[in-house]
Amino acid sequence: MTKILVTGSAGFIGSHLVRHLIAHTDWQIVGLDRIDFAGDLSRTAGLPPDRFSFAYHDLRAPIVGTTDRRIRTGSGRFDERPFDFVAHLAAGSHVDRSVAGPVEFFEDNVLGTVHLLEWLRGGGISCDGLTLYFGTDEVFGPATDRAFVPHDRMNPTNPYAAAKAGGELVCPAYVNCYGMRIMVTHATNIIGPGQDDEKFLPLAVAHILAGKPVTIHTVQGQPCRRYYTHVENACSAVLHLLERGECIRPDDVTRGRYNISGERDVSNVELVQAIGRVLDVEPIIRFEENPPTRIRPDLSYCVDGSALEATGWKRPVSFDDGLRSTVSSLAPMPLRCA
DSSP: OOEEEEETTTSHHHHHHHHHHHHHOOOEEEEEEOOOTTOOGGGGTTOOTTTEEEEEOOTTSOOOTHHHHHHHTTTTTSOSOOEEEEEEOOOOOOHHHHHHOHHHHHIIIIIHHHHHHHHIIIIIEEEEEEEEEEEEGGGGOSOOSSOBOTTSOOOOOSHHHHHHHHHHHHHHHHHHHHOOOEEEEEEOEEEOTTOOTTSHHHHHHHHHHHTOEEEEEEETTEEOEEEEEEHHHHHHHHHHHHHHOOOOBTTBTTSSEEEEOOSSEEEHHHHHHHHHHHHTOOOEEEEESSOTTOSOOOSBOOBOOHHHHTTTOOOSSOHHHHHHHHHHHHOSSOOOOO
């Protein structure tokens, strides 16, 4: 039976990926997480024990000794054979916190990736096994006059984005030096049920319901804007790429990198107004040009998802349906259609 390791499995996206794999494959799944404020084991509660098992480890430390066997076997639930796939989603992922404390983000996203790949090349993954590094569109920096393609030059503008870029750059090095099979994705902003409270959409819902202003960051008077996609789209893309995507090739930088883009560009003002329509509450909006938690926010991000679409992948959840399901999961009241 196929066996996959999902790092960050108690996080928002990782836990959704685990449930997606349970629903759409017959694979055995080992979840790996260190369980901090962003990780919650209740997100994977009720999963079938013959399909999913959890193993604790903090990837800021090497995987050695008894930890090796605990991860490989899912704390003794599965056999000891190497993994066929690894989806590496464990990461520090909040810009404001990275600005306040950057070192932890580099430990999580760069050192954590190195420790994982070192363990995999030492026998944690089969010789033809595949690792997917789940990255972010923020590594490219703010949008220019065109959408970024997956192999564009990285230009991160905050410690979080730089740490994710650093973790990503480890991947082609391990492909080139050690012959590992690795692919990379860059995802736009992701929304969905169970998202962490510190993220913009859950925070906006909470403020609207409480009658508090929602703060919108601006750059030279313009509200920030993002591409948002539902978490089910991200999970669908990951599984699709594990089964059909290409790996990074040292001789061709266009291969093995894929952008997971949202359906359409939405300003944060438009997003808050759409949330208000779902809640049937008029939101109060407050604009902030120079937020104290950031030196300078990026106005927008934009990536070209055609490489992923060329593999035959199609987005299963529309922006409107994804927004409504996300707001519905956060709001303790009956909602009307947007």
